[in-house]
Amino acid sequence: MMTRKQKTRLKWILAEFFAIALAAFYIYPIFLMVNNSLKPFREVIMDVIALPSRLAVENYVNVVERMNYGALFMNNVIITVVGLLGIIVFSSIAAYTINRTRNRYTRIAHFLIITPMLIPFQTFMITLLKTMNVFGLAGSLVGLGIQYWGFGVPMATFIYANFIQTVPREIDESAFIDGASTLQTFAHVIFPILKPITTTVIVLNVMWIWNDFLLPLLMVNSTERTRTLVLSAYTFVGQFNTQWHYAMTAMVLAVAPSVIFFVLLQKHIVKGVIAGAVKG
């Protein structure tokens, strides 16, 4: 006979086992991708499920070279960094101004800035290309980064404005008394207080911009020089759709940065994603 205590223990062990089995099943497609990226071509054709007989590191050497991975990675970094900087600077200061000065002008400004959250990007992507050509922002990495300012500002302003509400006005007042200008107060006193919410804004926007597909497809897909990591992987997999070992390697290389980013910053990312959804 099992004691009551033993029974509960067994129940927990079974629950633990069930959860682990479920997660293993769930993640299996990703394992299969990594598994086949490490096999010689012959083994991929023979059996996609078996483990590699030896690690075919040459797949990676080959694909890194063919995709020009280093340059692609830098392209992504440029777009993401340019995008982030503008989104953070313009949203935080707009949100601060809107929150601290309440009048008809700031109400209209607030409305104009956050309303686009209701407009799906796909409903104006056709005319966006024409508009961006007019402004000279299409076809270049920095131009694409700047475009993300417009698309990222509404949500970021919304998130910042919610947070700034909780920052007491007395903090600004004492800085003003010390003779600081509005801009100085914002930059040296308020912005540091916004750090936790800035982390949220960074997490949400990096995840979005780094992996975005449709906007880069419209704006920077015409020359190889300006392609992003995902765009290039998309083209590469299309070209090598019979040579799955190379396609798999390209796919692993395309998602690796996001997965590493997630593993390193898991807590911040999950917290940021929850905050973004709850406030957005």
Added chain:
Amino acid sequence: MRNSTKSKLEMVLFTLPAIILVTMMIYIPFVSSGYYSLTEWNGISSSATFVGLENFKTILLKSSQFTDVLAFTGKYTVLFMLFSNVLALGLAVLLVQKLKTANFLRGVFFVPYIMSMTIVGFIWKFIFSSGFARLYQLTNWGFFNWSWLGNADLAFYSVVIVGVWQQLGFYMVLYIAGLQAIPGDVLEAATVDGAHSVRRFFSVTLPLLAPSITICLFMSLTNALKMFDIVLALTQGGPGGSTYTATLDIYREAFQHNNFGLGSAKAVVFFFIVLVLTQLVLWISRRQEVDL
């Protein structure tokens, strides 16, 4: 007191960049989308011919092509919302238990969400073709041998499976946050002991979870309606155009068929559908919350 002209100037100066940016990237293209929906335009020539409501007649009345696409998107949205919310809630309930591996496993289920949707589409294309073929050889189970991407009905379910698989972790995380906000003793009572746990879940936990449910329903609705990348990589809209989502169809109409006027008209119709549906879901959920 602060100089009022100066503070007015600052007020405009600090908000103007944001206003200019959204005007450039969103309002101008959005408004011109409305204009071009009334024209015939190939996207290249500088002048577009004004045709009134002709485009809307074409896509809504003359041909069933776009309404079929909308029906597919609607069907996808319903199944996506259902499965992603039910399964995510189930997972969340499992992973708020005091399991030793709970934290690690939450991370595992979240991984597909941080991956590029295009790559996710490719991974599953490989699974549905090569992976399933090998599994069929090993197990002889019939469903591994079905044409998951080649048959229109099955391709629909394939798209749903992949869509849910990619986003499940996101909704799970939101539900976990919701469950953790419920006082511990209530949750314990609702889940630990045997026969009553199911009823307590439905009559105690679920009502307390209403705010999370609202958020997840809303997010899953908008994400499902905008589905693009996964379909492009997984099926390219095929077989026989059976898996075209609204956004993929708008893209094709404009950038592959060069019918920018027709594409803009589709975009305008799509915009109003999204607007009405999202407001409807918010309105219904809020009413539910108040009732409770």
